[in-house]
Amino acid sequence: MLNYLDADIAVIGAGPSGARAAALLSANGYKVSIFERDSQPGIPLHCTGIVSKECFDFYKFPSSLILHEIQSFNLRSPKGKGAVVGRDKVQAYVLDRLKLDLHLVNLALEAGARLITSTEVKDLEWSEDHIVLNLNKNGSFEKFRARASVLATGYGASLARRLGFNRKMEVISGCQALVETSGDQQVEIFTGKNYGKGGFGWIVPHTKGHALCGVLTHKHSYKIMENHIKQLQKESRIGKVRSIYRTRPIPLGINGISVLDRVIGVGDVVNQVKPTTGGGIYYGLLGADAAADILSNALEANDLSAIALAPYEKRWKGIMASEIANGYNLRKLTEQLPDSMLEKMHKLLRIPGVKKILTSGSMPFDWHSGPLTKFVNLLSRQITQ
Numbered sequence: 001m002l003n004y005l006d007a008d009i010a011v012i013g014a015g016p017s018g019a020r021a022a023a024l025l026s027a028n029g030y031k032v033s034i035f036e037r038d039s040q041p042g043i044p045l046h047c048t049g050i051v052s053k054e055c056f057d058f059y060k061f062p063s064s065l066i067l068h069e070i071q072s073f074n075l076r077s078p079k080g081k082g083a084v085v086g087r088d089k090v091q092a093y094v095l096d097r098l099k100l101d102l103h104l105v106n107l108a109l110e111a112g113a114r115l116i117t118s119t120e121v122k123d124l125e126w127s128e129d130h131i132v133l134n135l136n137k138n139g140s141f142e143k144f145r146a147r148a149s150v151l152a153t154g155y156g157a158s159l160a161r162r163l164g165f166n167r168k169m170e171v172i173s174g175c176q177a178l179v180e181t182s183g184d185q186q187v188e189i190f191t192g193k194n195y196g197k198g199g200f201g202w203i204v205p206h207t208k209g210h211a212l213c214g215v216l217t218h219k220h221s222y223k224i225m226e227n228h229i230k231q232l233q234k235e236s237r238i239g240k241v242r243s244i245y246r247t248r249p250i251p252l253g254i255n256g257i258s259v260l261d262r263v264i265g266v267g268d269v270v271n272q273v274k275p276t277t278g279g280g281i282y283y284g285l286l287g288a289d290a291a292a293d294i295l296s297n298a299l300e301a302n303d304l305s306a307i308a309l310a311p312y313e314k315r316w317k318g319i320m321a322s323e324i325a326n327g328y329n330l331r332k333l334t335e336q337l338p339d340s341m342l343e344k345m346h347k348l349l350r351i352p353g354v355k356k357i358l359t360s361g362s363m364p365f366d367w368h369s370g371p372l373t374k375f376v377n378l379l380s381r382q383i384t385q
């Protein structure tokens, strides 16, 4: 490393994607510093913490992160009719999202990375052989020099926008609250125009006696979440609201850049998110794996130009771009369906033979948009024939 530099790599953001990239780059022998704007990774909370079994197993997460196993969920029609969709084995887990973030950061620290909290990266400047981060550390301004940077700020951070990421993106917005419940709570998904165009609501079991109640929708997500909660309280399904999580935008579809000279973007900041559900933990981790690999090669070759980093874009898009594009198209298709059509589709879903298609192994949790689109088209044809 050039002796006037502070690190080889500056990772900006200590969410799952940044922490994973930091762990791998440190394990590859590079000196890594992670900058986190907030005082602790994982806080404030915003996420439900659902990951597929595939993701959980692949990243060898410890079982201490699991709050609940998900085998099935209850899909509610616009009129509130239920259809339990599931399999006879675990599909996914509800994880304690704070513990997940801390686990991933700890892996990075154990591999040798340094974590610097309460420090916002305000801007980047490029020099011939390094990059300069302008930091705001509790009101005092400092500079930090590194050979390259991993941008892992999540979606919509002002730094990312200034650098040209997240421009002209379509987004949906998610928000949720921790509520009191009594007894066992199943995962339930709520559909229909009450949740806005293309929107849906949920209840997901959380810690004992608590559930997360939230919505994902294009506009007025906070108001729609309030209505969702009020309705469930009216039905005596849930009790008091314990805390309301931060509302967050989620990018939809494939668009925009993912590398600059000496900069590589991972996670939500480069749209590594499923447009159907808004789930981004697994895709962000897969993106971080690809980024760490390509960046390590570029550091080794001492060529950190955007051209040298471009194979990263090809690599991550090869893994998930078609799923993201199909998921986006599926979202657009379902956004057009009136409640009457959704109600009819839901009725068909209650026929065991039809439901079996949905619950067969051909629709993996993270790679579902192709078969699900065929399924929605099949139901539409059945109804309109």
Ligand SMILES: Cc1cc2nc3c(=O)[nH]c(=O)nc-3n(C[C@H](O)[C@H](O)[C@H](O)COP(=O)(O)OP(=O)(O)OC[C@H]3O[C@@H](n4cnc5c(N)ncnc54)[C@H](O)[C@@H]3O)c2cc1C
Pocket: 012, 013, 014, 015, 016, 017, 018, 035, 036, 037, 038, 041, 042, 046, 047, 048, 049, 050, 051, 119, 120, 121, 122, 152, 153, 154, 155, 157, 159, 173, 174, 175, 176, 214, 247, 248, 249, 250, 266, 267, 268, 269, 273, 278, 279, 280, 281, 282, 284
């Ligand atoms: C309501 C809701 C529910 C969700 N539920 C799920 C779910 O169940 N399963 C799932 O897979 N996904 C879910 N998601 C999506 C998931 O939360 C994101 O995809 C995931 O957190 C993205 O990880 P990330 O590391 O890219 O970014 P983030 O987790 O957003 O982390 C980015 C970090 O960067 C920091 N940062 C930002 N700017 C700067 C800066 N300039 N300097 C320093 N630090 C900075 C932030 O403080 C933050 O800690 C949900 C999202 C929402 C809104």
